Structures are given as C-alpha cells and as structure tokens.
Amino acid sequence: MKKIAVLTSGGDAPGMNAAVRAVVRKAIYDGVEVIGVNRGYAGVIDGDFVKLDKSSVSDIIQRGGTFLRSARCDEFRTKEGRQKAAEQLRKEGVEGLIVIGGDGSFTGAMLLNEETGIRTIGVPATIDNDIACTDDAIGYDTAMNTIIDAISKIRDTASSHERAFVIEAMGRHAGFLTLAAGLAGGAESILVPEMKFDMDKVCENIQAGYEEGKIHSIILVAEGVEMDGQEFTTNRDVNESNAFLIGKEINERTGFETRVSILGHIQRGGSPTGRDRLLASRLGAAAVNAVLSGETNKMVGLIHNKVEVAEIRDAIEGNKEFDEELYELANILSI
Numbered sequence: 160m161k162k163i164a165v166l167t168s169g170g171d172a173p174g175m176n177a178a179v180r181a182v183v184r185k186a187i188y189d190g191v192e193v194i195g196v197n198r199g200y201a202g203v204i205d206g207d208f209v210k211l212d213k214s215s216v217s218d219i220i221q222r223g224g225t226f227l228r229s230a231r232c233d234e235f236r237t238k239e240g241r242q243k244a245a246e247q248l249r250k251e252g253v254e255g256l257i258v259i260g261g262d263g264s265f266t267g268a269m270l271l272n273e274e275t276g277i278r279t280i281g282v283p284a285t286i287d288n289d290i291a292c293t294d295d296a297i298g299y300d301t302a303m304n305t306i307i308d309a310i311s312k313i314r315d316t317a318s319s320h321e322r323a324f325v326i327e328a329m330g331r332h333a334g335f336l337t338l339a340a341g342l343a344g345g346a347e348s349i350l351v352p353e354m355k356f357d358m359d360k361v362c363e364n365i366q367a368g369y370e371e372g373k374i375h376s377i378i379l380v381a382e383g384v385e386m387d388g389q390e391f392t393t394n395r396d397v398n399e400s401n402a403f404l405i406g407k408e409i410n411e412r413t414g415f416e417t418r419v420s421i422l423g424h425i426q427r428g429g430s431p432t433g434r435d436r437l438l439a440s441r442l443g444a445a446a447v448n449a450v451l452s453g454e455t456n457k458m459v460g461l462i463h464n465k466v467e468v469a470e471i472r473d474a475i476e477g478n479k480e481f482d483e484e485l486y487e488l489a490n491i492l493s494i
C-alpha cells in the first residue's frame with residue numbers, strides 16, 4: 160500500500176489532532192504517503208485533499224478541535240454521495256481511509272467499504288464515549304475533566320448562596336460522560352437517559368442533604384434525559400433543554416433557590432489531557448498498522464489497556480453497556 164487518507168468527522172473531540180499526528184507520522188515511518196481530507200465526508204466528496212508530511216502535524220498534539228476540520232455531511236448518507244466519494248479517493252490513488260469520529264462516522268465508513276470496496280479503519284473519538292469495543296473514546300477524558308472543573312467552580316457559588324444547581328452535560332443519547340463526571344465531581348444526583356429517575360426521590364435527597372447540613376446541591380443532568388417518559392431531543396439552535404424543567408420542578412417542590420447551568424460546547428474544546436493524547440497516539444498508530452496489514456471495515460480500540468481490532472459493525476451496533484454498578488456507587492457516595 161502506497162497511499163492512505165485520514166479524516167475527522169462528526170462532533171469534534173479533544174485529541175483528534177493528536178490522532179491525526181500519530182496516523183501521519185506512523186505512516187511516514189512505514190514508508191506510506193498520507194493525504195488529509197478537510198471537512199470530513201464533505202471533503203471526500205469534493206476532493207478537498209491536502210498532502211500531509213511530518214511537519215504538517217507539528218505543534219498540534221496539544222491543541223483541541225481538529226485542524227482538518229469536521230462536518231456533518233448529509234450527501235454522504237446517500238449511495239450516490241458515497242460513490243462520488245469513492246471516485247475521488249480512487250482518482251487520488253488512495254488505497255485506505257482512516258476515519259476518526261463517532262458512531263455516525265463509522266456507519267458511513269462501513270457503508271463506503273461495503274458498497275465501493277475502499278478499505279476503511281475507524282478510530283473512536285467522541286466525548287460521549289458511546290462506542291462499543293473500546294473502553295474509552297478519544298476526547299472523553301478531557302471532557303470529563305472540563306465538567307469536573309465546572310462543577311467545582313459552580314459548587315463555590317452554590318455554597319455561598321445556599322442554592323441547588325442543575326448542571327447540564329452533553330450527551331444527546333448517552334450518559335457515560337455525565338455518570339463519570341458526576342461521580343468524580345461529587346454531584347448529589349446524576350440523571351442520565353439510560354436510567355429512569357424519580358423526581359420525588361431527587362427532591363427528597365436534596366431536602367435530606369440540607370437537613371443534614373449540606374448548604375448546596377449539584378444535580379448533574381445529561382442533555383438527553385427524559386421527563387415523565389417523554390422522548391426528548393435537545394435542539395441546540397434554540398437552546399431547549401430539559402434541565403430548565405428539572406430546575407423548575409426542584410424549585411417548586413423543595414422551595415430551594417435553584418439555578419440552571421448549561422455547560423454546552425465548552426465541553427468539546429480545550430487542550431487534550433495526557434490520557435487523551437496517549438490514547439489518540441496509540442490508536443492512530445494502530446489504525447495505520449491495521450490498514451497496512453490488510454484489515455478493512457474494522458475499528459481500533461483500547462480494552463484493558465491493550466489495543467484491539469474489532470469489526471466496525473460490532474462497534475456501532477454493540478450497544479455499549481451502561482455501568483449500572485457505577486451508577487449505584489455514585490448514589491451511595493453522594494449521601
């Protein structure tokens with residue numbers, strides 16, 4: 160194999176740059192040429208390619224975002240779009256494509272491979288950490304630390320004013336990030352889409368905490384939580400959020416002064432943590448190994464600190480299991 164391409168797609172995640180750097184440098188080490196694709200699948204369809212050499216990826220391991228930029232591309236969801244993409248890659252002489260992104264990006268990669276034969280390898284990167292066949296996705300650790308930092312700061316003001324705070328973390332459909340950050344940040348209650356919650360209980364906890372001397376309460380809510388079993392999808396364009404409804408209920412039921420804080424896209428930015436840089440570097444290099452050894456339609460992941468190669472379909476459809484024991488532990492420790 161002489162030439163491969165790399166792209167970043169879907170919601171950006173801190174550490175994507177470190178992953179691109181690893182792909183480029185490992186490929187060069189193996190004597191393979193690397194093409195960067197700008198703007199994810201939109202860039203493949205448009206043939207928006209740039210040759211990457213070892214110095215194109217200098218000074219980026221510490222940067223958040225993705226210098227290749229990312230996009231959500233509807234045309235790639237169509238068979239015609241994917242045919243166009245394959246033609247562009249063939250014209251450029253690209254024999255393998257490394258896709259750094261989340262489950263949506265992997266679905267696109269899988270279809271591209273099945274329909275056109277282009278070799279694809281996925282590298283999991285999403286702050287949601289909702290991809291199976293890997294313990295962690297790139298960006299998750301940084302986002303978790305950003306939330307923990309926000310909780311600490313909000314706790315300062317919450318204590319000063321003896322308030323309850325509803326804090327909304329990202330995760331339209333997944334609560335992995337909220338659970339981890341809530342436990343590590345010492346939130347009094349954690350609400351996630353995977354676990355039904357009882358508003359009476361949440362309020363009783365707050366009340367009991369105050370009676371026992373707590374002067375604040377933090378309720379960490381994933382953006383995808385449902386109220387009264389109603390399916391809910393956030394609409395960020397107009398800033399709708401169930402967190403406001405939850406805050407209002409808490410205020411009305413407990414009488415405690417309540418404020419709502421939506422952390423929003425601050426969670427997707429920032430310099431990646433050491434763990435994310437390490438993960439991105441290992442998985443980027445592993446993706447090159449996989450594609451050069453003839454693998455296709457696979458995802459590289461880290462399980463029990465070892466690089467593993469999985470079927471990309473299993474990573475998408477595998478339904479990452481929500482850790483109910485960890486959720487229980489968070490409840491036990493938050494008394």
Ligand SMILES: Nc1ncnc2c1ncn2[C@@H]1O[C@H](COP(=O)(O)OP(=O)(O)O)[C@@H](O)[C@H]1O
Nearest residue numbers: 169170231232235236260261262263264266267
């Ligand atoms: N079912 C699908 N079929 C083909 N392409 C898809 C599909 N789902 C997503 N994609 C492509 O992947 C891109 C990123 O997906 P998205 O779900 O937004 O982010 P993520 O990869 O982070 O989950 C989409 O804009 C689209 O181009």
Ligand SMILES: O=P(O)(O)OC[C@H]1O[C@](O)(COP(=O)(O)O)[C@@H](O)[C@@H]1O
Nearest residue numbers: 169170261285286287329330331395
């Ligand atoms: O930036 P947008 O388009 O508003 O998307 C927000 C969503 O993207 C995420 O940050 C990441 O999700 P994906 O990795 O699936 O793109 C979600 O947590 C959040 O709900």
Ligand SMILES: [Mg+2]
Nearest residue numbers: 261262263285
């Ligand atoms: Mg996704």
